Amino acid sequence: MNKPINLVVLDMAGTTVADDGLVERAFAAAARRMGSEPDPMLDHVRATMGESKISVFRHLFGDETKAQQANTVFETAYGELVTAGHIAPVPGAREAIGQLRAEGRTVVLSTGFARVTQDAILAALGWQDLADLTLCPADAGGRGRPYPDMVLTAFLRTRAVEGVDRLAIAGDTSYDMLSGVRSGARVVAGVLTGAHDREQLEQHGATHVLGSVAELPELLARVEI
Template sequence: MSIKKQQHDLVVLDMAGTTVADGGLVEQAFTVAAERLGEDPAAMIGHVRATMGESKISVFRHLLDGDEARAQKANLLFEDAYGELVSDGRIAPIPGAAEAIATLGEQGRTVVLTTGFARVTQDAILDALGWRDLVGLTLCPADAGGRGRPYPDMVLAAFLRTGAVEDVRRIAVAGDTSYDMLSGVRSGAGIVAGVLTGAHDETALTEHGAHRVLASIVELPALLQEFEA
Protein backbone atom coordinates (compact mmCIF):
# COMPACT_ATOMS: atom_id res chain seq x y z
CA MET A 1 0.00 0.00 0.00
CA SER A 2 1.41 3.40 -0.93
CA ILE A 3 1.84 5.99 1.78
CA LYS A 4 1.72 9.69 0.97
CA LYS A 5 5.00 11.38 1.82
CA GLN A 6 4.34 13.78 4.67
CA GLN A 7 5.60 14.45 8.17
CA HIS A 8 4.22 12.12 10.86
CA ASP A 9 4.64 14.12 14.05
CA LEU A 10 2.31 12.08 16.28
CA VAL A 11 3.35 8.48 16.98
CA VAL A 12 0.96 6.22 18.92
CA LEU A 13 2.60 3.06 20.24
CA ASP A 14 1.14 -0.02 21.90
CA MET A 15 2.85 -1.26 25.05
CA ALA A 16 2.78 -5.05 25.75
CA GLY A 17 4.35 -6.87 22.81
CA THR A 18 5.39 -3.67 21.04
CA THR A 19 7.48 -1.63 23.45
CA VAL A 20 7.22 -3.95 26.48
CA ALA A 21 8.14 -7.64 26.66
CA ASP A 22 5.95 -9.32 29.26
CA GLY A 23 6.90 -12.95 28.61
CA GLY A 24 3.33 -14.18 28.18
CA LEU A 25 2.02 -12.57 31.35
CA VAL A 26 -1.29 -11.73 29.69
CA GLU A 27 -2.10 -15.41 29.23
CA GLN A 28 -0.86 -16.23 32.71
CA ALA A 29 -3.00 -13.51 34.26
CA PHE A 30 -6.06 -14.64 32.29
CA THR A 31 -5.49 -18.17 33.55
CA VAL A 32 -5.29 -17.00 37.15
CA ALA A 33 -8.38 -14.81 36.75
CA ALA A 34 -10.42 -17.61 35.18
CA GLU A 35 -9.47 -20.05 37.91
CA ARG A 36 -10.30 -17.55 40.65
CA LEU A 37 -13.65 -16.98 38.97
CA GLY A 38 -14.33 -20.71 38.84
CA GLU A 39 -14.05 -20.96 35.06
CA ASP A 40 -11.98 -23.31 32.91
CA PRO A 41 -9.07 -21.28 31.45
CA ALA A 42 -8.44 -23.91 28.76
CA ALA A 43 -11.84 -23.11 27.27
CA MET A 44 -11.00 -19.40 27.11
CA ILE A 45 -7.37 -19.20 26.03
CA GLY A 46 -8.02 -19.55 22.29
CA HIS A 47 -10.21 -16.45 22.26
CA VAL A 48 -7.73 -14.61 24.49
CA ARG A 49 -4.92 -15.25 21.99
CA ALA A 50 -7.05 -14.27 19.01
CA THR A 51 -8.08 -10.98 20.59
CA MET A 52 -4.73 -9.81 21.95
CA GLY A 53 -4.77 -6.02 21.89
CA GLU A 54 -8.50 -5.70 22.64
CA SER A 55 -9.54 -4.09 25.91
CA LYS A 56 -9.67 -6.81 28.53
CA ILE A 57 -13.18 -6.00 29.78
CA SER A 58 -14.49 -6.52 26.23
CA VAL A 59 -12.78 -9.91 26.08
CA PHE A 60 -14.39 -10.99 29.34
CA ARG A 61 -17.82 -9.76 28.22
CA HIS A 62 -17.56 -12.05 25.21
CA LEU A 63 -16.22 -15.01 27.17
CA LEU A 64 -18.91 -14.70 29.83
CA ASP A 65 -21.81 -14.27 27.40
CA GLY A 66 -22.47 -10.64 28.25
CA ASP A 67 -22.82 -11.16 32.00
CA GLU A 68 -21.64 -7.68 32.98
CA ALA A 69 -21.25 -8.33 36.69
CA ARG A 70 -19.11 -11.41 36.15
CA ALA A 71 -17.16 -9.69 33.36
CA GLN A 72 -16.33 -6.78 35.67
CA LYS A 73 -15.29 -9.19 38.42
CA ALA A 74 -13.15 -11.19 35.98
CA ASN A 75 -11.52 -8.01 34.74
CA LEU A 76 -10.59 -6.96 38.27
CA LEU A 77 -9.20 -10.43 38.96
CA PHE A 78 -7.16 -10.22 35.76
CA GLU A 79 -5.78 -6.78 36.60
CA ASP A 80 -4.88 -7.96 40.11
CA ALA A 81 -3.14 -11.06 38.75
CA TYR A 82 -1.24 -9.11 36.10
CA GLY A 83 -0.19 -6.52 38.68
CA GLU A 84 1.14 -9.26 40.94
CA LEU A 85 3.20 -10.69 38.08
CA VAL A 86 4.51 -7.26 37.11
CA SER A 87 5.53 -6.53 40.70
CA ASP A 88 7.62 -9.71 40.61
CA GLY A 89 9.85 -8.04 38.01
CA ARG A 90 8.73 -10.26 35.15
CA ILE A 91 8.56 -7.58 32.45
CA ALA A 92 11.23 -5.71 30.54
CA PRO A 93 11.45 -3.26 27.67
CA ILE A 94 11.58 -4.67 24.17
CA PRO A 95 15.31 -4.40 23.38
CA GLY A 96 15.98 -0.93 22.02
CA ALA A 97 12.42 0.34 22.61
CA ALA A 98 13.30 3.15 25.00
CA GLU A 99 16.08 4.28 22.67
CA ALA A 100 13.71 4.19 19.68
CA ILE A 101 11.18 6.31 21.57
CA ALA A 102 13.95 8.77 22.45
CA THR A 103 14.98 8.91 18.79
CA LEU A 104 11.40 9.63 17.74
CA GLY A 105 11.40 12.53 20.19
CA GLU A 106 14.71 13.79 18.83
CA GLN A 107 13.12 13.75 15.37
CA GLY A 108 10.55 16.22 16.70
CA ARG A 109 7.69 13.78 17.10
CA THR A 110 5.22 13.46 19.98
CA VAL A 111 5.00 9.87 21.24
CA VAL A 112 1.99 8.45 23.11
CA LEU A 113 1.89 5.00 24.74
CA THR A 114 -1.43 3.11 24.74
CA THR A 115 -2.68 -0.13 26.26
CA GLY A 116 -5.75 -2.33 26.54
CA PHE A 117 -5.14 -2.64 30.28
CA ALA A 118 -6.79 -0.56 32.99
CA ARG A 119 -4.98 2.56 34.23
CA VAL A 120 -3.80 0.89 37.44
CA THR A 121 -2.07 -1.85 35.45
CA GLN A 122 -0.62 0.56 32.92
CA ASP A 123 0.83 2.62 35.76
CA ALA A 124 2.28 -0.50 37.39
CA ILE A 125 4.07 -1.34 34.13
CA LEU A 126 5.39 2.20 33.73
CA ASP A 127 6.64 2.18 37.33
CA ALA A 128 8.27 -1.25 36.97
CA LEU A 129 10.18 -0.07 33.90
CA GLY A 130 10.97 3.40 35.21
CA TRP A 131 9.09 4.85 32.25
CA ARG A 132 6.92 7.45 33.99
CA ASP A 133 8.79 10.28 32.29
CA LEU A 134 9.54 8.52 29.02
CA VAL A 135 6.63 10.15 27.15
CA GLY A 136 4.30 13.03 27.87
CA LEU A 137 1.03 11.09 27.53
CA THR A 138 -0.11 7.52 28.17
CA LEU A 139 -3.65 6.32 27.44
CA CYS A 140 -5.84 3.37 28.41
CA PRO A 141 -9.39 2.64 27.21
CA ALA A 142 -10.94 4.57 30.12
CA ASP A 143 -9.12 7.69 28.90
CA ALA A 144 -10.90 7.40 25.56
CA GLY A 145 -14.49 6.91 26.63
CA GLY A 146 -14.06 3.28 27.66
CA ARG A 147 -13.63 1.70 24.25
CA GLY A 148 -10.31 0.05 23.52
CA ARG A 149 -9.04 -1.54 20.33
CA PRO A 150 -10.10 -2.37 17.66
CA TYR A 151 -11.96 0.94 17.96
CA PRO A 152 -9.86 3.97 16.96
CA ASP A 153 -10.72 5.89 20.11
CA MET A 154 -7.32 5.85 21.84
CA VAL A 155 -5.53 6.99 18.69
CA LEU A 156 -8.06 9.77 18.23
CA ALA A 157 -7.78 10.70 21.92
CA ALA A 158 -4.02 11.06 21.40
CA PHE A 159 -4.74 13.26 18.38
CA LEU A 160 -7.13 15.49 20.34
CA ARG A 161 -5.16 15.68 23.59
CA THR A 162 -1.74 16.40 22.18
CA GLY A 163 -2.66 18.75 19.35
CA ALA A 164 0.61 17.58 17.79
CA VAL A 165 -0.81 17.40 14.26
CA GLU A 166 -3.76 18.97 12.47
CA ASP A 167 -4.52 15.99 10.22
CA VAL A 168 -5.00 12.34 11.25
CA ARG A 169 -3.02 11.33 8.18
CA ARG A 170 0.05 12.69 9.98
CA ILE A 171 -0.32 10.05 12.73
CA ALA A 172 1.81 6.91 12.78
CA VAL A 173 0.53 3.88 14.73
CA ALA A 174 2.57 0.82 15.67
CA GLY A 175 1.56 -2.39 17.43
CA ASP A 176 1.96 -6.15 17.54
CA THR A 177 -1.66 -7.32 17.12
CA SER A 178 -4.39 -7.39 14.51
CA TYR A 179 -6.46 -5.12 16.73
CA ASP A 180 -3.65 -2.56 16.83
CA MET A 181 -3.71 -2.54 13.02
CA LEU A 182 -7.49 -2.17 12.85
CA SER A 183 -7.40 0.67 15.37
CA GLY A 184 -4.77 2.50 13.35
CA VAL A 185 -6.56 2.03 10.03
CA ARG A 186 -9.92 3.11 11.46
CA SER A 187 -8.37 6.25 12.94
CA GLY A 188 -7.19 7.35 9.50
CA ALA A 189 -3.52 7.23 10.51
CA GLY A 190 -1.12 7.78 7.62
CA ILE A 191 1.21 4.96 8.66
CA VAL A 192 0.15 1.77 10.41
CA ALA A 193 3.12 -0.46 11.23
CA GLY A 194 3.09 -3.96 12.66
CA VAL A 195 5.94 -5.39 14.73
CA LEU A 196 6.90 -9.03 15.14
CA THR A 197 7.85 -8.93 18.83
CA GLY A 198 4.42 -9.78 20.17
CA ALA A 199 1.24 -11.74 19.65
CA HIS A 200 0.54 -11.91 15.92
CA ASP A 201 2.50 -12.84 12.82
CA GLU A 202 3.16 -10.94 9.60
CA THR A 203 0.19 -12.48 7.78
CA ALA A 204 -2.30 -11.46 10.48
CA LEU A 205 -0.85 -7.96 10.76
CA THR A 206 -0.91 -7.41 7.00
CA GLU A 207 -4.42 -8.81 6.59
CA HIS A 208 -5.68 -6.34 9.18
CA GLY A 209 -4.17 -3.29 7.56
CA ALA A 210 -0.46 -2.97 8.32
CA HIS A 211 1.26 -0.79 5.72
CA ARG A 212 4.61 -2.27 6.75
CA VAL A 213 5.67 -5.03 9.13
CA LEU A 214 8.89 -4.48 11.09
CA ALA A 215 11.09 -6.84 13.05
CA SER A 216 10.70 -4.55 16.07
CA ILE A 217 9.90 -1.02 17.13
CA VAL A 218 13.60 -0.21 16.74
CA GLU A 219 13.02 0.07 12.98
CA LEU A 220 10.20 2.63 13.26
CA PRO A 221 12.26 5.88 13.32
CA ALA A 222 13.99 4.89 10.07
CA LEU A 223 10.67 3.86 8.49
CA LEU A 224 9.14 7.24 9.21
CA GLN A 225 12.14 9.02 7.76
CA GLU A 226 11.95 6.80 4.66
CA PHE A 227 8.41 7.92 3.91
CA GLU A 228 9.18 11.55 4.60
CA ALA A 229 12.26 11.80 2.39
Protein backbone atom coordinates (compact mmCIF):
# COMPACT_ATOMS: atom_id res chain seq x y z
CA MET A 1 0.00 0.00 0.00
CA ASN A 2 1.28 3.48 -0.88
CA LYS A 3 1.79 6.11 1.78
CA PRO A 4 -1.39 8.10 2.45
CA ILE A 5 -1.72 11.59 1.02
CA ASN A 6 -2.44 13.77 4.02
CA LEU A 7 -1.92 17.28 2.62
CA VAL A 8 -4.09 18.63 -0.21
CA VAL A 9 -3.56 22.12 -1.70
CA LEU A 10 -6.49 23.36 -3.79
CA ASP A 11 -6.74 26.36 -6.09
CA MET A 12 -9.79 28.58 -5.69
CA ALA A 13 -11.18 30.39 -8.79
CA GLY A 14 -11.93 27.82 -11.49
CA THR A 15 -11.20 24.84 -9.23
CA THR A 16 -13.29 25.14 -6.07
CA VAL A 17 -14.97 28.46 -6.91
CA ALA A 18 -16.95 29.21 -10.08
CA ASP A 19 -16.57 32.92 -10.83
CA ASP A 20 -18.33 33.18 -14.22
CA GLY A 21 -15.50 35.01 -16.00
CA LEU A 22 -15.00 37.68 -13.34
CA VAL A 23 -11.22 37.70 -13.80
CA GLU A 24 -11.55 38.93 -17.38
CA ARG A 25 -14.24 41.46 -16.44
CA ALA A 26 -12.14 42.88 -13.61
CA PHE A 27 -9.07 42.92 -15.84
CA ALA A 28 -10.93 44.86 -18.52
CA ALA A 29 -11.91 47.45 -15.91
CA ALA A 30 -8.27 47.77 -14.81
CA ALA A 31 -6.94 48.09 -18.36
CA ARG A 32 -9.44 50.79 -19.26
CA ARG A 33 -8.67 52.70 -16.05
CA MET A 34 -5.02 52.66 -17.13
CA GLY A 35 -5.95 54.03 -20.57
CA SER A 36 -5.45 50.76 -22.45
CA GLU A 37 -7.80 48.64 -24.51
CA PRO A 38 -8.17 45.23 -22.87
CA ASP A 39 -8.75 43.09 -25.97
CA PRO A 40 -5.09 42.99 -27.17
CA MET A 41 -4.03 41.86 -23.70
CA LEU A 42 -6.63 39.19 -23.03
CA ASP A 43 -4.69 36.36 -24.70
CA HIS A 44 -1.87 36.87 -22.21
CA VAL A 45 -4.33 37.07 -19.32
CA ARG A 46 -5.95 33.78 -20.35
CA ALA A 47 -2.60 32.05 -20.87
CA THR A 48 -1.39 33.08 -17.41
CA MET A 49 -4.52 32.26 -15.44
CA GLY A 50 -3.42 31.11 -12.01
CA GLU A 51 -0.40 33.40 -11.88
CA SER A 52 -0.12 36.12 -9.24
CA LYS A 53 -2.11 39.02 -10.69
CA ILE A 54 0.54 41.64 -9.90
CA SER A 55 3.02 39.58 -11.96
CA VAL A 56 0.61 39.67 -14.91
CA PHE A 57 0.33 43.45 -14.71
CA ARG A 58 4.11 43.85 -14.43
CA HIS A 59 4.47 41.94 -17.68
CA LEU A 60 1.73 43.91 -19.46
CA PHE A 61 2.68 47.41 -18.36
CA GLY A 62 6.44 47.07 -17.84
CA ASP A 63 6.39 49.65 -15.09
CA GLU A 64 6.07 48.95 -11.37
CA THR A 65 3.97 52.01 -10.56
CA LYS A 66 1.51 51.32 -13.36
CA ALA A 67 1.40 47.63 -12.47
CA GLN A 68 0.57 48.41 -8.85
CA GLN A 69 -2.13 50.90 -9.90
CA ALA A 70 -3.68 48.41 -12.31
CA ASN A 71 -3.56 45.64 -9.73
CA THR A 72 -5.33 47.82 -7.16
CA VAL A 73 -8.11 48.61 -9.66
CA PHE A 74 -8.35 44.93 -10.62
CA GLU A 75 -8.62 43.71 -7.02
CA THR A 76 -11.22 46.39 -6.22
CA ALA A 77 -13.33 45.54 -9.28
CA TYR A 78 -13.13 41.82 -8.60
CA GLY A 79 -14.03 42.33 -4.96
CA GLU A 80 -17.08 44.39 -5.90
CA LEU A 81 -18.26 41.65 -8.27
CA VAL A 82 -17.74 39.06 -5.54
CA THR A 83 -19.69 41.12 -3.03
CA ALA A 84 -22.49 41.51 -5.58
CA GLY A 85 -22.93 37.74 -5.58
CA HIS A 86 -21.31 36.76 -8.88
CA ILE A 87 -19.51 33.71 -7.50
CA ALA A 88 -20.59 30.28 -6.29
CA PRO A 89 -18.91 27.03 -5.26
CA VAL A 90 -18.04 24.60 -8.01
CA PRO A 91 -20.71 21.88 -7.62
CA GLY A 92 -19.51 19.34 -5.09
CA ALA A 93 -16.46 21.37 -4.02
CA ARG A 94 -17.60 22.09 -0.48
CA GLU A 95 -18.60 18.47 0.02
CA ALA A 96 -15.28 17.23 -1.37
CA ILE A 97 -13.31 19.45 0.99
CA GLY A 98 -15.44 18.26 3.89
CA GLN A 99 -14.84 14.63 2.91
CA LEU A 100 -11.09 15.14 2.56
CA ARG A 101 -10.88 16.64 6.04
CA ALA A 102 -13.14 13.96 7.50
CA GLU A 103 -10.66 11.41 6.14
CA GLY A 104 -7.92 13.07 8.17
CA ARG A 105 -6.34 15.07 5.36
CA THR A 106 -5.22 18.68 5.84
CA VAL A 107 -6.74 20.96 3.18
CA VAL A 108 -5.28 24.31 2.09
CA LEU A 109 -6.98 26.79 -0.27
CA SER A 110 -4.59 28.89 -2.37
CA THR A 111 -5.06 31.73 -4.84
CA GLY A 112 -3.24 34.16 -7.10
CA PHE A 113 -5.35 37.03 -5.74
CA ALA A 114 -4.34 39.42 -2.98
CA ARG A 115 -5.35 38.56 0.58
CA VAL A 116 -8.15 41.15 0.64
CA THR A 117 -9.77 39.56 -2.42
CA GLN A 118 -9.29 36.04 -1.13
CA ASP A 119 -10.95 37.01 2.14
CA ALA A 120 -13.86 38.59 0.23
CA ILE A 121 -14.39 35.33 -1.69
CA LEU A 122 -14.26 33.24 1.46
CA ALA A 123 -16.72 35.58 3.22
CA ALA A 124 -19.13 35.63 0.26
CA LEU A 125 -19.24 31.82 0.26
CA GLY A 126 -19.21 31.41 4.04
CA TRP A 127 -15.98 29.42 3.68
CA GLN A 128 -13.89 31.13 6.37
CA ASP A 129 -13.55 27.87 8.32
CA LEU A 130 -13.90 25.39 5.47
CA ALA A 131 -10.17 24.66 5.05
CA ASP A 132 -7.35 24.24 7.53
CA LEU A 133 -5.34 27.10 5.97
CA THR A 134 -5.69 29.70 3.19
CA LEU A 135 -2.74 31.15 1.29
CA CYS A 136 -2.12 33.95 -1.21
CA PRO A 137 1.21 34.90 -2.86
CA ALA A 138 2.07 37.39 -0.11
CA ASP A 139 2.01 34.54 2.40
CA ALA A 140 4.73 32.80 0.38
CA GLY A 141 7.14 35.70 0.09
CA GLY A 142 5.31 37.30 -2.83
CA ARG A 143 5.86 34.67 -5.50
CA GLY A 144 2.73 33.03 -6.81
CA ARG A 145 2.35 30.33 -9.44
CA PRO A 146 4.03 28.90 -11.50
CA TYR A 147 6.56 28.93 -8.66
CA PRO A 148 6.05 26.19 -6.06
CA ASP A 149 6.25 28.64 -3.15
CA MET A 150 2.61 28.52 -2.01
CA VAL A 151 2.53 24.72 -2.10
CA LEU A 152 5.77 24.53 -0.14
CA THR A 153 4.50 27.17 2.30
CA ALA A 154 1.49 24.93 2.92
CA PHE A 155 3.88 22.04 3.53
CA LEU A 156 5.97 24.05 6.00
CA ARG A 157 3.15 25.79 7.84
CA THR A 158 0.84 22.85 8.34
CA ARG A 159 3.52 20.27 9.16
CA ALA A 160 0.88 17.76 8.11
CA VAL A 161 3.26 15.40 6.30
CA GLU A 162 6.93 14.50 6.49
CA GLY A 163 7.55 14.59 2.75
CA VAL A 164 6.12 16.04 -0.47
CA ASP A 165 5.41 12.50 -1.68
CA ARG A 166 2.38 12.68 0.62
CA LEU A 167 1.09 15.88 -0.95
CA ALA A 168 -1.57 16.46 -3.65
CA ILE A 169 -2.54 19.62 -5.50
CA ALA A 170 -5.50 20.38 -7.73
CA GLY A 171 -6.06 23.30 -10.07
CA ASP A 172 -7.56 24.36 -13.38
CA THR A 173 -4.58 26.07 -15.05
CA SER A 174 -1.22 25.24 -16.58
CA TYR A 175 0.45 27.30 -13.87
CA ASP A 176 -1.26 25.24 -11.18
CA MET A 177 0.24 22.15 -12.78
CA LEU A 178 3.72 23.66 -12.99
CA SER A 179 3.67 24.75 -9.36
CA GLY A 180 2.59 21.26 -8.32
CA VAL A 181 5.29 19.55 -10.38
CA ARG A 182 7.97 21.91 -9.09
CA SER A 183 6.90 21.30 -5.49
CA GLY A 184 7.37 17.55 -5.90
CA ALA A 185 3.73 16.75 -5.13
CA ARG A 186 2.82 13.11 -5.78
CA VAL A 187 -0.57 13.97 -7.26
CA VAL A 188 -0.91 16.96 -9.59
CA ALA A 189 -4.57 16.91 -10.58
CA GLY A 190 -5.98 19.15 -13.28
CA VAL A 191 -9.69 19.91 -13.31
CA LEU A 192 -11.81 20.85 -16.32
CA THR A 193 -14.04 23.44 -14.60
CA GLY A 194 -11.84 26.45 -15.27
CA ALA A 195 -9.43 28.15 -17.63
CA HIS A 196 -7.49 25.41 -19.42
CA ASP A 197 -8.31 22.19 -21.25
CA ARG A 198 -7.02 18.63 -20.85
CA GLU A 199 -4.21 19.07 -23.38
CA GLN A 200 -2.86 22.19 -21.68
CA LEU A 201 -3.04 20.59 -18.24
CA GLU A 202 -1.28 17.41 -19.37
CA GLN A 203 1.39 19.35 -21.27
CA HIS A 204 2.30 21.14 -18.05
CA GLY A 205 2.58 18.08 -15.87
CA ALA A 206 -0.84 16.92 -14.71
CA THR A 207 -0.62 13.40 -13.34
CA HIS A 208 -4.40 13.10 -13.53
CA VAL A 209 -7.20 15.12 -15.17
CA LEU A 210 -10.62 15.19 -13.49
CA GLY A 211 -13.99 16.52 -14.53
CA SER A 212 -14.06 18.52 -11.30
CA VAL A 213 -12.60 18.70 -7.82
CA ALA A 214 -15.60 16.68 -6.63
CA GLU A 215 -13.78 13.61 -8.02
CA LEU A 216 -10.62 14.23 -5.98
CA PRO A 217 -11.47 12.16 -2.86
CA GLU A 218 -12.07 9.09 -5.04
CA LEU A 219 -8.80 9.68 -6.93
CA LEU A 220 -6.77 9.92 -3.73
CA ALA A 221 -8.34 6.72 -2.43
CA ARG A 222 -7.26 4.98 -5.66
CA VAL A 223 -3.65 6.20 -5.67
CA GLU A 224 -3.17 5.12 -2.07
CA ILE A 225 -3.94 1.46 -2.83
